[in-house]
Amino acid sequence: MAIINKEKNQTLLQQAIRALHERTFFAAYPENPTPEVYGETADLEGRTAYEAYLHKPFTELLQPNPSDWVGQEESPYLQQALGITYPFFEANTLIERAEKAFHTWRKVDPAERAVLLVEALEHVKKQFFQIAYATMHTTGQSFLMSFQASGPHAADRALEAIAAGLEEQTRFPAQTEWEKPMGKYSIKLQKSWIPVPKGISVVIGCSTFPTWNTVPGMFASLVTGNPVIIKPHPKAVLPIALIVAQVQKVLQEQNLDPTICQLAVDAQDNLITKELAEHPKVKLIDYTGSTTFGNYLEKLPGKMVFTEKAGVNSVILDSTTDLDKVLQNLAFSVSLYSGQMCTAPQNFFVPETGIKVNGEVIPYEVVTQKLSDAIEGLVNNPKAGPQILGAIQNVATEQRVKDSAQGHGKVLLSTCNIKNPAFTDARICSPVLYEVTSADKDIYNQELFGPIALIIKTKNTTESIALARELAETQGAISCAAYTTDPEIKEQIKDEMSLAGTPVSFNLTGNIYVNQNAGFSDFHVTGGNPAGNASFTNPEFVIKRFTWVGFREPAAV
Secondary structure (H helix, E strand, C coil), X not given: CCCCCHHHHXXXXXXXHHHHHHCCCCCCCCCCCCHHHHCCCHHHHHHHHHHHHCCCECCCCCCCCCCEEECCCEECCCCEECCCEEEECCHHHHHHHHHHHHHHHXXXXXXXXXXXXXXXXXXXXXXXXXXXXXXXXXXXXXXXXXXXHHCHHHHHHHHHHHHHHHHHHCCCCCXXXXXXXXXXXXXXXXXXXXXXXXXXXXXXXXXXXXXXXXHHHHHHHHHCCCCEEEEXXXXXXXXXXXXXXHHHHHHHHCCCCHHHEEECCCECCECCHHHHHHCCCEEEEEEECCHHHHHHHHCCCCCEEEEECCCCCEEEECEECCHHHHHHHHHHXXXXXXXXXXXXXXXXXXXXXCEEECCEEECHHHHHHHHHHHHHHHHXXXXXXXXXXXXXXXXXXXXXXXHCCCCCCEEEECCCCCCEXXXXXXXXXXXXXXXXXXXXXXXXXXXXXXXXXXEEEEXXXXXXXXXXXXXXXXXXXXXXXXXXXXXXXXXXXXXXXXHCCCCCEECCCCCCCCCXXXXXXXXXXXXXXCCECCCECCHHHHHCCEEEEEEEEECCC
């Protein structure tokens, strides 16, 4: 049995639990891929390891006897198949193995589970670079974003879920002697409680953030004693497969069944997601993806479902002290990973009377032109543009951008002919920008996934706020940006958007953007509007994965 440094892992867990309460900056895993942190050869070794997986079966998983091998991944940078195949298992086989593993895993002490899972993250840390290249060539994220999002940031979110799960399972005493005075005598009972896991968990991943969006539910279920079946998107398997393989390795090293955590790979012509989700043995489901499928999952009987679905994110522009800095910040937010982020802004509400800047009113037409110029200048920067945009993950997204000029209002900015000098065949679309009016709800009351942004001309800021709230309440929203120097308007925005269950980022400029959420501090999705019913990582995200069960008997005399 491999030796785990329990003291080190327990210390990290306590730091993580403290960070959950304090909500200040805490990061267990450094986000910059520098040689000083990860070693001089880490990048080369990671790229070499990634390339070694190409065009052959992926044999790192400890899941024996597959019925087939499948794989459909394609690099958005090369527009070529990765050629990796993964072991395929029928849904019933995965369920049977998970059911068997459940009765071992549920009896492991919660604190021991947490220490073991932290150890798995330490193993994952050694693979951050190969995970980064795997993410880059399945999602289209730039290398730096791939490294940060699928490596350190995902590991921080996983640790956050482990810490929250451990805290909730140890919130109450394991046992106590209970005594009730009854006058001349008293009643004494010995009472004890155990957190009982719900059962098999299925985590359904997405194609754009295959680890960051998957590991919170994955580790929340594991730490609470539930076996997990990870069902990745067929086009983005390798990043999460590498993580599952490390979890399985640690489980086996501790003489535990590695199928406590399984990978369930399928293909576009043989999808098993519904079969898994509807199976009566599956009690927990985590999902990131489209609203339609998310709504279907939420209605399944007998399941505890945690969803992150589509949202329509708004920007409310009222007043500022530096319009150029604001628009540069927003141009970056629109362009980052070509808008393929659930937090990316889409609808920009601008009053027809213009924006107040240090007491001066900047006309509406000037504001819209400045935003268009800021986006165009950023994406046409030969050094910064390709790195910020990345590549388009899905061909359908590329086509949607190209077709968006039909019926989306006045064209302010069309997609540019961008080329990535390092990847000449990369699938790239720069942001498009259209102008509509507040009456054009049929255009802006839906998510336009990808680099598509709308400027919506409103009568005034009051109408902008009302429309942003209405969209959040009816269509869902995961983020909102607002710019105002008026304290009363700021409070109005806070009040209206809080009722719509939408967090607001006020007056962001510089190197912090509305797209970004910090582990241990920001709650990702609130669960308070149609964009999703769960939040990374509030207590509800973990306590619904187990049940407190009590036992009592007369105390020994």
